[in-house]
Structure formats: structure tokens, C-alpha cells
Amino acid sequence: MASIAGKKSALTWAVHISVALLVLLWLFPTIGLFVSSFRTADQISSSGWWAALFPAEQNEVYRAADPDDNRVADGDMFVVKGNIFEGDPRDIRSWGVSSRNVSAYQPGDTAEMKDGESVTLQADGSYVWRGNDKQLSGRGQRIFITATVPPEFTLGNYTTILFSGSGQDNMAKAFFNTLTVTIPATIIPIVVAAFAAYALAWMEFPGRALLIAAVVGFLVVPLQLALIPLLRLHLGIGIGKGYLGVWLAHTAFGMPLAVYLLRNYMVGLPRDIIENAKVDGATDFQIFTRIILPLSFPALASFAIFQFLWTWNDLLVAKVFLIDATGSTTVMTNQIVELLGTRGGNWEILATAAFVSIAVPLAVFFAMQRYLVRGLLAGSVK
């Protein structure tokens, strides 16, 4: 008995550990982007983002105060005293006075230079620079230090991307353009599809089964087929490239899934309620708005999340139906792809831009995950 119990706990441990590893593996990429978006360009290019989480050794150069203004006579020598850090202290590991050997001394040591000139540096950054009249003139003595720097993060990238950046670096306009595309493209198909789903679920008419089968078929028709004919159509009837075109396209492309999800849900509603209402003299329109719509809220929410994620994350439809030559209606996904081309090495810009565009869907995802899962389970054709 004991051996069985022992075996079982070993297996449980293995399960815990492998799940933890898988979760870490899946989170790792996103965390990398997230951490990078809070680092400066210099930090990103000097070390990997994983190093940003730990204290790092860093070489820095300081200069002693200007001797002509600050030197004080001390016997036949002169002395300049001060603190290299000026209110921004570091943890000094080692230091030096020559660029050829930047870590020659420990804090507290005195560096003897030519002809009696010397520098003493304490751990807190205070220094004493001693020398004769000629040595203590001109510019201040350079002091190289190797310091341990705690992890350092900045919000500067976000300020650039959201507010102060110019041209392509500023995502504010694209952010609002994306919102402008997304919200009508999420709401309108729900209304249109809900009516159709009600008809397919609760009204008897010839050809109903055929229509339902057609909707299932439309679910998988690739978007790619619609691009050329519809672009020609839009250009032909004067809609051209713009918001109206992209709203219409998203509405229609979301329609099969909307009708399918909503019909499947509505079919499952209790027949009694609907028949009672009919007996009481309610019209179909009343039944739909007063009974079906409120009861179908979970399915409506599921579809709304799908459509929102899909339109927010979409690149292809926006490129074809929305973004014209002026680029004034660019959406975030498109701007990020352009940034990948022009600012391929500037990870502080790229990571922040990408994170700005990811943040909203992630928030929606975590807030409404329940409905998303329910929609997925209902929406995958069984």
C-alpha cells in the first residue's frame, strides 16, 4: 500500500513540475516583450531582457569637479573634494583613473599618479583629489567606476509611443483608428445575426435546413477569396477604401460565426416560454426583443468577444479595405508591421508598440474568458 501511495505522489510531482515548465515556456515570450518595453534603448542593446531582472555590473565615467573653481590650497599642494554621484549613489565594486585599467582600485584605496598627484575614492562616492598647481587645472580628473546597478525600468517608451513620439513612432492615432474600426464592426453584426438566428431557430419555413447547412459551409470559406471581388465592388459603387468598407466587410465576414453560434444557443432555449408568449398574443418581434435577446446574453457575449478580438487583431482586411495611400487611417497592426520594416532593430519602440496593441485584447481576454471558452466550445463544428 505504501509503495502505491509513494508512486502516486511521485507522479503528481512530475505532473506539477511539467505543467509549471509548460506554463513558463508559454509565458516566456510575452514576458520578454513586456520587460523590454520598460527598458531604454541602451539597456536593450547591451543585454538580454532576462538580465534586466537582476542587478547588473555597469561601467560608468565621472569627472571630478572643475579644479579652477573648486580647488583649495593645502600646504604647497591643492585639493579638490566632492562626491561624484551628486545624489544618485551607486554600489561601487572597483574603480580606476585610466581608461586602460578601469578597475585598478577598491573603494577606499588611493590611486597614486605621476609626480605625487593622487585620488582617493570612498565607497559612498566622495573623493579627494590632491596635486600641485599645474596638475589641478584645466578639466576635472576622470574617474571610472564599475558599479552594481539595480534593475532599472522606465516608462519613457510608453510616453514616446502614446504621446510625444512623432510620425511612425506615435501610435495614438492608430489606436483610435483601431477602436473606430472595432466597435461598430462588433456591434452591428450582432444585431443583424440575432434576427437571422431567431428565424433559423424558431420559425418554420421551407429551406431552413438548407440555409443552416449553407451557414456551416460559409464558416470555412477563406477570406482570401473575397478580397478582389469586394474591393472591385467597393471601388465600383463609390465606397472606396475607408471605414465604411471595412465595417461592411467585417460585419459580413463575422456573419456566419454569429448566426451559427446564436442559432445553436437559441435552439436550446426552452420551448415553453416561447409558446406561452405566442398564446398570450405576442408577435414574433416582441418575442425576439423581450424574451430571446435577454436570454441569449451569454451567446451574444461569446460572439462579441470573438468578433472584437478578430477585428482588433486583423491585418489583412484593414490593409485591403481600409488603408489608402495617405495612410491616415492606419490601424495598429499595420503600423507595427511598418515599424518592423523601418525600425527593425529599435526594440524599445517595437516592443512598446506591440504591447500597446496587445494590452486591450489581453484585458478583454482575462475579464471575459468564461464567455470566450463557452463560445469556443459552441463554435467548433461538432
Place this chain on the structure above:
Amino acid sequence: MFSNNPALYGLTVIIIGVGGCLGYFFLSNLFLDKVLFPASGPNAGRNINRANMIRPWLFLFPALFALVLYLAYPVFETLRLSLTDRDQGGAFVGLANYRQMMDEPKFWEAVQNNMLWLIVVPAISTAFGLLVAQLTDRIRWGNLAKSLIFMPMAISFVGASVIFKLIYDTRPEDQNQIGILNAIWLKLDGGIGSILMLQVLPSILLVGFVVIVASVAWSFVRGIIAKGEDKSVWLLPLRLLVAGGALWLIWVSISSLLGLWIGGLPYGEAQTWLTIPLWNNFFLMVVLIWIQTGFAMVILSAALRGIPEETVEAAIIDGANPFQIFFKIKVPQIMGTIVVVWTTITLTVLKVFDIVFAMTNGQWETQVLANYMYDKLFRANDWGIGSASAIVIMLLVTPILVWNVYNARKEMK
């Protein structure tokens, strides 16, 4: 006014769209009941029946209109366009576009890569999804783990491309590598650990893959020779197609296996991962696998929970170990769901565009059909070939379409 203020434009459209829909439904119903066929007067009974015959179509009209105009019509129009030439004023040119497309090496590269994607991404996503679904079912923080693995579903393909480009990033020799893949790569030195991880392990996986492919292919091919099998005519091309695909896959696997051992690995040099032919396809696929595993996991996890407890308990009493329970009791019972997940991911793969577009744009032999089509359409401005490649995508989707419709109809009866 609208062009200056898109937000106002959007708001107006929401109000017009939603209000218009509700108004349309309300007014058209009113018109039907009060004006066209009033439920009063001498013909009240006949009128009510007529009104009820028309009403469903009132409810359906906007949705049907959108479906027909935006999905049904384009299929036929694309088919027509693929047979015409834009430069000749839209003259009918028969299959010339298709012939020209077939002569392009870039097209065949796209087809080959798409085949690789079609096999690798659904297989690995489903396998990982099943693994995670099974493992998280047994532990207390399983829901949290699931939610975190599911999270990439919310991330756009473009966002995911940026995330993975950071992973694959390459710096010149004298700088610190900031891409994690190169940082790990430079830690490997060709010692025994590296050989185990990078040569022995992949070789085992590849050999396993070859064995699986060969056995699947054999089970298809056997049908041609064996007696008592269904020998209907339409199955023969399918069998031959599977056999051909399998031979090609085995060839690809064996050649990469040889490359792995003969070529020797360039240890100590930072690699530009996305420019290594063949392998870069896999680096792109990782992005989609990362996204789709969550989807597979959610569906399969629900299916696993739906398995009747008694079957598992009976197996435990009979002395089955956890692996036997999983592979012999649970997996067979959720086979239907596995097929659904597989086909759904297959559909996503067929349409994959953003990832390739954002990461390599089809350079370095990573072209896929959807991106090839976009290239032809909007860069080369060749609507004929663009349409022809769209039709190829449609043809690849058609079997799944037929299968789905068939199942949906069967379920409704």
C-alpha cells in the same frame, strides 16, 4: 465633417446601423401585419398564414444579403476572374493564369511550405493541447495554468510576430546577444549535452515521425491491394494523394536527418534564424503553435471532462496504468473532438498570412499560399494569378467544408 472625426463617424454608424436594423425589423413587421396582410377583414385567416410565410425572410434578409454579397458572390467572381486577364481588358483566357502560376517556382515553394504547415502545426498544437488538458485536469491550480496557456489566443498574429522576432533576434559577433535563442545557442559548445539535445533528440523525433507517416500511408495504400476494403472509385485518388504526400514527407525528414549529422552544426556563431532555409519555416510555425495550443487545450479539456467516469474506473480496477488509461481509454473516446480540433486548426493554417507577412514576407523560402496571393494581388497587381491562387486555397478548404456540412446535416436529423 466625418472625414475629420472618425470617432464621430463611428458613433453615427453604430446608431444608424443598430437603429436601422431594429427599425427595419420593426417597420417591416408592422407593414406586413397592418398593410400587406392585415389580420382582420374577410381574409384574416389567409392573411395571417401568408404573413407568417413571409416573416422569416424579413428576419433573414439582412444577414442573407451580407452572406450572399460578401461570401457567396466572391467565390464565383474570383473563379471568373481567375479565368480572365486584366491586361487584356478582362478577356477570357481559359487556364492561362493557372498555367503561368504553375510555372513559377515561388508558387511551388508556397505549396510545399503550406503542406509542411498543414502537417506540423495542427499535429503539434493538438498534441500539446491534449497533453496540457490531461495534465491540468489533475491539479488544483490547473485552471490558472490553462488560462495562462490560453492567453496567446488573444494576441494578434502581428503582435506574436514581434514577440518571436525578439526571440530570434541576432546581433553582430562582438555584441551581447539579446535574442534568447542565440543566447542559448552560444552557450552550446558541441559537447555531449549539445549532441544529445540537438542531434540525438531531434533524430529520435524525426525517426518517430517517419514511422508514423509510413504507417498511416501504408494503411491507406493497403486498401488498394487488400480484399474486402471499400474500393469505390473516388477513394483511389485520395489514397494515391496520401501516399504521395507521405513519400514526400519521408524524403524531407530523411534529408534533414542526414543534414543534421553530416553538415555539422555551426557552434559558437550567432545565427540569423529566419534566413536558414527549411528550418526558418519551423521557426515561423512555432508562432502559430504557440497561439493555437490554447485553443486545442480548451476544447480537448472539455471533451476529457465529458468522458464517463465508469470507463476510467473500470480500467483502474482492471489494473491499467495512467498511460494505458490515457491512450487506450480516454483518447479513443474523444477521437471525434480531436478530429474537430485538428480540422479547425487546419483551416487557420490555410489562411495564415499575418505571421509570414510580418516576419519574413516570404523571403528565404518561407512563402505560403495566402501571402503569395497577397503578393500577386497588391504588389504585382496581377488579379488573374491572384485569383487563381485564391481558388487553390479554396480547393484545399473544400474537403473540410463538405465534411462539416455533411456532419451538421447528420446532426440535425
